[in-house]
Amino acid sequence: MTLKRISLGGLAEAQDGKFGDILLADALTSYSRVLADLVVTFCMFFTTDVSSTSKPTRKCRTNDYVVPLIIAFPSIIRLRQCLIEYLRVRRATQRSQVAGSQGGQHLANALKYATAFPVIILAAKLKNYNPLDFYGYSEMSLSRLLFFFTFINSAYSFYWDVTKDWDLTLFSSARHSHEHPYGLRRHRYFANRQYYLAIIIDLAIRFSWLSRYVPGFVWMSETEFGIFILMFSEVARRWMWVFLRVEAEWIRNSRGPAPDDILLGEFGGKLDAD
Template sequence: MSASDVQTVETSPFSSSFPLPYRVLIITTIGLWAWGSNMQILSWVSIDVQALLTGGQKKNSPHRPIYKLALFMSIWVWINLLVYWKTEGSTSITLLCYLFVFLIVLCPFNILCKNERMRFIRCFHRVIFSGLDSDVYFCDKILADIMTSYAKVFGDLYVTMCILFIYNEGPIGDKYYSYVIAPLFTSIPYFIRFKQCIAVYLHSKDPKNTGREHLFNALKYCSAFPVILFSALQKWYKTDEVAISAEYWITPSTIFNLWIIAVAVNSIYSFYWDVAIDWKLSFFTPPGFKLRQHLRFENSIYYIAIILNFLLRFTWSLKLSSHLHIINHLEPSVFLMECLEVTRRWIWIFFKFESEAAEINKDPYIPLHNTSS
């Protein structure tokens, strides 16, 4: 990043008002509110979310503890943000905000929805550390899929840790290998979901037929890697060291064209998979534009969801592109795209749970593994 780019970021009104560390927390808080509303609305249409996620019995108002956590996060983040503004950007305030949130999540005492926090920690531990020989539960798949919607947040977390613990004198630019490590962090959720697909394939009773679906699903998550890679290369080529170089091992225009192709492939592949496989809608089956036999919502809601998913899938692929984030006037747009991806995932969860419940009702022999203990 050139000196002019650094100065542009430093004088960015949006970045000054909503610095990156707080944007990470705000997006996470929005996700909590969205998840709580998912559980509430699904219970309204008689889908047993508790049974699908944990194999346990239906729980009255399972959304209320999530709303409590979301409310706590909302109040805590906004209080700290107000103090941050009053102290003219004190990094210590931001660090204390993160440490307190981290301690609350891990707190072993029976405060602030302990059961939900501990259940999340157990699920997160399985998602991160389970191997190819481990069972992959439905709740683990859902969490990993949600994590892919926060892929940019994973990259931002690395930059945030650099700001809070190492460098607090403005933007880190290309310090601490952020152009390399931040995209690697962005890739983590996709690698986790890829690993889960391979694990499910290895445990499949009929790998040549039904098991092939899991391989194609793994390929879908792999399609995000070229988007991240070619975008990182474009961002790297914007540094002064590369700009003054007379030779390129691959031209910037070629990288740009490859990035466009990667975005198109990832978006179309993911859109098809969402509608045809995850939601189990016959939208692409001749004669086309059909849904399925058993529906819990109005028909028009499904068509609206399909259109929104198509539009937001392309938006999300663009947001994986780190080279766009160094442009000052695009910074608010990038944050908006993160919020839109939370919205897309919020919509996706309704129909994913609906289709999963329909499969279990159709085949009562599908086991519901208890993951609540």
């Protein structure tokens, strides 16, 4: 039921498993390229002039439109979920007639997923570059645009992972607080070094696409083995991300919600006095 609901970009109410919907949809964003490769494999399997056991070819005839759409689909799902959350917060605020959150954080989260679309479009166009499609833009210009948008998407996503999903204070003034180690938070269930390690791993994998610009690491984006490593790393990063995301959600519900995070009426527990 959850998979069916999120496949349409839906989002359950808090009491019906909203958090599970968000986790599953976020996981799909990490599996987007894996799903796209499955489509390429099926394309090769049903194409007469290509053997399904030969070296994978990403120039299969589905590549121009189908593969980019599959890669973008999980981000579209999360974008719609963020907009649903935003509208729910607005309606709840209007009904209560009490000044409070307007759901701005959900719009900011939606923007994060929207930054993936220029990356997907430009990457697809560069694979089959045609100067007639981009009059006045050379292949080098498009490559620079791709670099710019990919950097924005990676930096935004990394910031969101650390600050919003994990509730760490690394990018806020509270990072110097004496109540917790530098850049972390007061309530923690893992060892301090595990948080720092998670931040480093998240940063490295979020920016792993830079390997194509580093001499000696170009093979990671040019060979099948390298692409496999990048895909596997992203899935492993998401696996790590889930632990800290669930921990942060548990703390929000047991210690009190972060500002603008829990929808009005969703948090019914008594706030911890400390």
